[in-house]
Amino acid sequence: KQEVTQIPAALSVPEGENLVLNCSFTDSAIYNLQWFRQDPGKGLTSLLLIQSSQREQTSGRLNASLDKSSGRSTLYIAASQPGDSATYLCAVLWVNTGKLIFGQGTTLQVKP
Amino acid sequence: GAGVSQSPRYKVAKRGQDVALRCDPISGHVSLFWYQQALGQGPEFLTYFQNEAQLDKSGLPSDRFFAERPEGSVSTLKIQRTQQEDSAVYLCASSLPGADTQYFGPGTRLTVL
Numbered sequence: 008k009q010e011v012t013q014i015p016a017a018l019s020v021p022e023g024e025n026l027v028l029n030c031s032f033t034d035s036a037i038y039n040l041q042w043f044r045q046d047p048g049k050g051l052t053s054l055l056l057i058q059s060s061q062r063e064q065t066s067g068r069l070n071a072s073l074d075k076s077s078g079r080s081t082l083y084i085a086a087s088q089p090g091d092s093a094t095y096l097c098a099v100l101w102v103n104t105g106k107l108i109f110g111q112g113t114t115l116q117v118k119p
Numbered sequence: 120g121a122g123v124s125q126s127p128r129y130k131v132a133k134r135g136q137d138v139a140l141r142c143d144p145i146s147g148h149v150s151l152f153w154y155q156q157a158l159g160q161g162p163e164f165l166t167y168f169q170n171e172a173q174l175d176k177s178g179l180p181s182d183r184f185f186a187e188r189p190e191g192s193v194s195t196l197k198i199q200r201t202q203q204e205d206s207a208v209y210l211c212a213s214s215l216p217g218a219d220t221q222y223f224g225p226g227t228r229l230t231v232l
Contacts, residue, residue, distance in 0.1 A: 011161070039219055050123070050210060050223035051162070058219075096161050100219070106152070106175065107221065109161030 009034050011099050013110035020087055021118050028082040028113045030097030035075045042071050042082050043096040045112070051096065055082070087117045121145070123224035125211050131230045132201045140196045140227045144213030151194050152221060153186055154210040162210050168194060169216070201231045 011032045020026050032040070039058050043051040055064045055071040057080070063072045070083040084091060097110040124143045132138050144151050150169055154162035155178075164178040170191040179186070183201075188194040198205055208228050212221035 013161075041220075043223075048225075048228075050225045051212075052223075053220055056219055098161075106164045106167060106178075107154075107162075108164070109154075111159070111161050 009101050009104065009108055011097055011108050011110040013097055013113050015113060016111065017114045019116040019118065022087060022089060024087050025083070025085050026087055028095050030080040030110055032078045032099045034101060035078055036102050037075060038100045038102050040073055040080050041098045041107070043098060045094045045096060089117050089119045091115060091117050123211055123213050123222050125224040125227050127227060128225065129228050131232065133232055134202060136201050137197065137199045138201055138229065140209050140229070142194045142196070142211030142224060144192065144194070144211070145222055147215070148213035149216040150214045151188060152212040153194070153196050154212065156208040156210055156226070203231050205229060206231045
């Protein structure tokens with residue numbers, strides 16, 4: 008069964024800290040992996056998309072890595088800010104399904 | 120341009136009532152997806168349309184759930200005889216054909232009392 012797991016479920020850090028969110032997935036035959044941000048009561052905003060042939064993507068203070076062989080991805084947030092507080096979701100698109108499978112999310116709180 | 124819109128944003132229903140949730144995708148987006156997100160969980164796939172054709176409905180939890188997209192644009196997700204376990208946020212997403220990125224709407228929060 009194709010599954011996506013995110014650990015931890017919640018994380019609280021002081022402002023300015025660098026942090027890493029983890030995502031693991033079964034079955035390495037993925038098409039791509041995507042990280043989303045979700046604010047309370049809002050929809051999902053795509054942050055970074057990594058194709059199966061890529062190892063990382065960067066956008067500003069965010070860097071996402073992909074290791075297909077081990078079934079892992081990490082989202083690195085540098086110099087965290089209170090505005091980064093949100094739920095971060097990892098989603099995988101597998102080659103043979105055509106639909107996104109999401110992890111449970113990590114809820115991040117950055118304290119000023 | 121306008122993004123994906125959903126209505127209503129909030130819906131409260133009594134157990135046993137029928138509800139209809141609407142999704143307006145981005146103009147020109149051929150693909151449309153519905154997801155169900157329970158509290159504290161990630162979204163779970165319900166169904167997928169390409170134009171008016173429903174190509175995958177494997178995620179619909181029961182035959183009380185029905186989705187349609189008759190003209191290949193606006194889609195409606197209907198839930199008959201709602202039950203408390205149907206309480207969730209229902210998200211709609213659209214994308215261009217063959218595109219990697221899905222664009223999500225704000226969701227409809229359904230509460231069944």
